Amino acid sequence: MHEYPITQHIIEMAEKYAKEQGAGCVRTINLVVGDYSGYVGESINLYFDIIAEGTLCEKAKLNIERVKPKLKCTSCGEYFERRPFSFECPDCGGEGEPTEIGKEFYLKSIEIS
Numbered sequence: 001m002h003e004y005p006i007t008q009h010i011i012e013m014a015e016k017y018a019k020e021q022g023a024g025c026v027r028t029i030n031l032v033v034g035d036y037s038g039y040v041g042e043s044i045n046l047y048f049d050i051i052a053e054g055t056l057c058e059k060a061k062l063n064i065e066r067v068k069p070k071l072k073c074t075s076c077g078e079y080f081e082r083r084p085f086s087f088e089c090p091d092c093g094g095e096g097e098p099t100e101i102g103k104e105f106y107l108k109s110i111e112i113s
């Protein structure tokens with residue numbers, strides 16, 4: 001449910017940007033959402049359609065780029081995707097530690113016209 005305010009915020013930012021650029025509408029919003037960001041892309045998409053109504057984003061397409069979380073091996077330094085119930089590095093069998101990869105949440109770009 002906490003995707004509602006963040007979606008509102010995204011739309012506000014896109015609208016502000018379009019107005020600053022003197023554009024008539026927002027065409028595409030590219031958003032990057034990591035699986036560990038705490039936000040669910042599907043929910044943002046759902047709210048987007050509702051909140052965007054009557055704004056410059058009304059006809060905009062929301063592209064959500066998902067980022068899968070990665071671990072970093074403490075032995076060989078390799079980045080890898082975690083398998084279920086395992087932190088083991090697929091290369092050397094070393095132990096993986098969490099990284100910032102997968103926690104991303106940002107507006108990548110806005111296309112206007």
Ligand SMILES: [Zn+2]
Pocket residue numbers: 073074075076077078089090091092093094
């Ligand atoms: Zn390794």
